[in-house]
Amino acid sequence: MLKNSQKLKINKEHINQIKQSWSSQYGDSYQEGLHFLIEHLPAISKSVEEIVDEIIANKPVQQIIGEWPFYDGTYVINENVLIPRPETEVMIDHIVNNIKSCKNVLDLGTGSGCIAIELSKIYPSACVHAVDRSVQALEVAKKNNHQTPNKVKLYQSDWFSNIEQKFDLIVSNPPYVAHEIATDKSLTHEPNIALYAKNKGMSDIDHIIGKAKFFLEQAGYLYIEHGQDQKNKVQKLMRKNGFREIETHKDFSGKERFSFAML
Ligand SMILES: C[S@@+](CC[C@H](N)C(=O)[O-])C[C@H]1O[C@@H](n2cnc3c(N)ncnc32)[C@H](O)[C@@H]1O
Known part of the structure; x- marks a missing residue:
């Protein structure tokens, strides 16, 4: 890793080395990944040899670059956090349109901090x-917590275990991929703790919905991202725990991706 001040000085030879290793790994497919990488080379603090090694190790292009855009910001990322997904941006859009103001917000399972930091920009007070x-994820979130004067309060907690107050809005993109499909190769470079949950991917969602009512103000909102086949279970859990006005919305590719409800 080069120091921050030692950004890569790129020449044609470097580009050729990178193109060759890319084509040895991906052939002619995934050219958009290569273009993205080349476009971002000037911002990467790594040697060409390191970049080539990472391409050969099949590292996601987002992790090679070391940062990724999300909503209205750019987020430092590494192998300890989920790569922020466009699906999650759709949930933020809905929150902005649905909730005009709020005093206290809680993001459970913050990873890079992307949801919390974007919400702190949207609700500056x-x-x-x-x-x-x-x-390790909190270390990454701390690096991203400079994008707004309204800094997010970051701390370690096993879901609600260290939470001592109530909120108007609780948001979470928890792990929801079933353990049974932990062999999905496209996910091997992201941390298991960010992805997989027991009970067909439902155990963390179940826990969060069950406990959220104790940490929400009356008429407070819970927003939770989930898998495309989990809508019915999520809605049932919300009903069972006293939530009302339950709705599920689709992501940009038409998959039922997040549900929300009022207490
Ligand atoms: C799907 S990732 C979401 C990361 C980020 N919020 C995003 O949307 O990109 C889930 C996050 O939940 C965290 N997590 C998993 N189990 C947890 C637990 N028991 N308590 C708190 N956080 C947990 C993981 O470390 C991970 O950062």
């Missing part, structure tokens, strides 16, 4: 808390 069980 709200107090935004964000937790994660992973200390």
